[in-house]
Amino acid sequence: MYEDIRNNKIKTGLIVSLFIVVIALIIYYICMAFDLGVMSIIIAMIFSIGSAWASYYYSDKIVLSINKAHPASPEQYEKLNNILDGLMVSSGLSDRPKLYVVDDPQPNAFATGRNPQNAVICVTTGLLDIMDYYELEGVIAHELSHIKNYDIRLSAVVSVMVGFMVILTDWVSRALFWGGSRDSDNDRNANPILMLIGLICLILAPIFGKLMQLALSRRREFLADASAVELTRNPDGLISALQKLDADTHTLKTANNSTAHMYISDPFKSNLKDGKKKKTSLLSTHPSIDDRIEAIRNLK
Numbered sequence: 001m002y003e004d005i006r007n008n009k010i011k012t013g014l015i016v017s018l019f020i021v022v023i024a025l026i027i028y029y030i031c032m033a034f035d036l037g038v039m040s041i042i043i044a045m046i047f048s049i050g051s052a053w054a055s056y057y058y059s060d061k062i063v064l065s066i067n068k069a070h071p072a073s074p075e076q077y078e079k080l081n082n083i084l085d086g087l088m089v090s091s092g093l094s095d096r097p098k099l100y101v102v103d104d105p106q107p108n109a110f111a112t113g114r115n116p117q118n119a120v121i122c123v124t125t126g127l128l129d130i131m132d133y134y135e136l137e138g139v140i141a142h143e144l145s146h147i148k149n150y151d152i153r154l155s156a157v158v159s160v161m162v163g164f165m166v167i168l169t170d171w172v173s174r175a176l177f178w179g180g181s182r183d184s185d186n187d188r189n190a191n192p193i194l195m196l197i198g199l200i201c202l203i204l205a206p207i208f209g210k211l212m213q214l215a216l217s218r219r220r221e222f223l224a225d226a227s228a229v230e231l232t233r234n235p236d237g238l239i240s241a242l243q244k245l246d247a248d249t250h251t252l253k254t255a256n257n258s259t260a261h262m263y264i265s266d267p268f269k270s271n272l273k274d275g276k277k278k279k280t281s282l283l284s285t286h287p288s289i290d291d292r293i294e295a296i297r298n299l300k
Contacts, residue, residue: 138238
């Protein structure tokens, strides 16, 4: 587990660095394309570093805002808060995550934040409606495990950065299509190699973003399940919760492609086709529920 935590920290640093480079190249290309001259590389670096900084420090707030989440007060969500308080004793975490709720009928949950000291666990009202005490405990323990393993930092940073790259490339593509151009002077002033690399990054950024999400190995879901069983000492509770998540057919309205990998189960139900289950593919953000349940049973 400590090896996974260390690897997650290293992966986060590498992804943030790669993001800065890619965004800088795209912005350099944009600046030259819109006749902004030799200051382009300075503008590119300031913009890329600033966006990376915002993604790192405000990723949790951005994700919560996207999902229209609201705080889960102890008065209104007593059972949820009591479960978290009980799990904190055995989790080894010194800081209690904040609890949030999304008003949506699909049962689901995710954790976010840049570290355990600034962590959030968010559940849907659908999850609270259909889970009994021990099933809900299993789900919250799973999300606590993501926090303890530093999965949340990696997931949140990637979610915000991928979303930002998709928005940026879409805006630039539209702007260039509707009349963006360079004059011959800027053609001569621009570094042709950087211009070429920037154009390639602009074209491939959405694909690059998707690959970054898939780089968050599905192994982390198996690890979080195993850690949750260790916390609760009740594998049957988590197994039952996963079965209910798998049986539900609702689609989460607030989910999007940049945050789908953060949830405990696929919010788009892309494992279903014509009402029947599909096998996990190389492009799936989650391992199949059946595989996860089998792994938990093998822990007994």
